[in-house]
Amino acid sequence: AQSVDQPDAHVTLSEGASLELRCSYSYSAAPYLFWYVQYPGQSLQFLLKYITGDTVVKGTKGFEAEFRKSNSSFNLKKSPAHWSDSAKYFCALEGSNTGANTGKLTFGHGTILRVHP
Amino acid sequence: DMKVTQMPRYLIKRMGENVLLECGQDMSHETMYWYRQDPGLGLQLIYISYDVDSNSEGDIPKGYRVSRKKREHFSLILDSAKTNQTSVYFCATPLSSYEQYFGPGTRLTVL
Numbered sequence: 571a572q573s574v575d576q577p578d579a580h581v582t583l584s585e586g587a588s589l590e591l592r593c594s595y596s597y598s599a600a601p602y603l604f605w606y607v608q609y610p611g612q613s614l615q616f617l618l619k620y621i622t623g624d625t626v627v628k629g630t631k632g633f634e635a636e637f638r639k640s641n642s643s644f645n646l647k648k649s650p651a652h653w654s655d656s657a658k659y660f661c662a663l664e665g666s667n668t669g670a671n672t673g674k675l676t677f678g679h680g681t682i683l684r685v686h687p
Numbered sequence: 688d689m690k691v692t693q694m695p696r697y698l699i700k701r702m703g704e705n706v707l708l709e710c711g712q713d714m715s716h717e718t719m720y721w722y723r724q725d726p727g728l729g730l731q732l733i734y735i736s737y738d739v740d741s742n743s744e745g746d747i748p749k750g751y752r753v754s755r756k757k758r759e760h761f762s763l764i765l766d767s768a769k770t771n772q773t774s775v776y777f778c779a780t781p782l783s784s785y786e787q788y789f790g791p792g793t794r795l796t797v798l
Contacts, residue, residue: 574729602785613777613789614730621785660729664785673718673779673787674745677729 572597574663576678584686588649591681593661595642602664603644604675605635609657617659620644631655653687689714691790693778699796706765708793710778718781719761720745721753723774724792730777736761768797 573596583589595601605617618629625637635646644661661678692711700706710719717738722730722745732745736755750772754762765772775792782788 579727604785613791614787616782616786616788619785662729673720673735673781673785674732675730675787676746677731679727679729 572601572663572665572676574661574676574678576659576661576681578681579679580682580684582684582686583651585653586650587685589647589651589655589683589685591646591659591661591683593644593646593678595644595661595663597642597663597665599665603635603637604662604664605629605633605644605646606660606662606677607631607657608660608680614660617646651683651685653685656683656685658682689780689782689788691778691780691788693776693790693793695793696791697794699798700768701798702770703767704797706768706772706795706797708763708765708776708778708795710761710763710790711759712761712778712780713759714780715758716780717758719755720779720787721751721761721763722777722779723747724777725774733763733776768795770797773797 575594603620606614608614620627620637628634633648658680660680662675690713694709719736721733724730731747734753736742752764777792778790779787
């Protein structure tokens with residue numbers, strides 16, 4: 571079984587601060603990890619992915635994430651944060667042993683980020 | 688630019704009625720997905736289609752069925768809808784390796 575945990579349902583910070591959204595996963599083999607963002611009233615948009623290789627991956631909108639196998643985490647970071655980053659962020663996992671690129675994603679429950687101007 | 692469409696965008700049905708949600712994509716991608724999103728939860732995978740008439744259950748298929756007769760179209764069907772199927776439904780297809788592109792969603796209310 572595989573699972574994704576986003577322990578913070580809400581994160582609030584001021585514009586200009588650094589943001590870090592936490593994600594941990596449980597999976598017995600090498601995971602493929604993703605971050606998606608959902609702006610209010612909109613659909614999900616892809617931010618970034620970790621498949622293999624460099625453990626720090628960069629994505630769109632100035633975001634990056636670090637894969638840490640030692641503690642099964644894939645935290646999303648950005649500095650500085652902007653008020654337009656206010657949205658709901660989802661971490662997701664695809665198990666590598668389910669077959670290449672099956673797209674069977676397991677999502678966390680999401681973190682609502684609010685950035686005060 | 689790739690486009691994924693969903694129809695209708697909003698739907699209100701009574702319990703016991705049949706529901707048809709439709710998804711279309713313009714890139715002839717083989718794989719398509721149906722998810723549902725409930726408040727406070729992430730997305731849950733209902734069904735995957737790997738091509739025409741090649742469908743596979745996701746994590747929560749109970750109460751749903753799908754149809755894929757053309758590569759561009761993937762339908763989600765609720766036979767005799769239940770109130771607990773009130774949700775936002777998203778269709779998705781791969782934009783590139785590992786990256787999924789989501790449609791705008793259908794908000795379904797079952798009264």
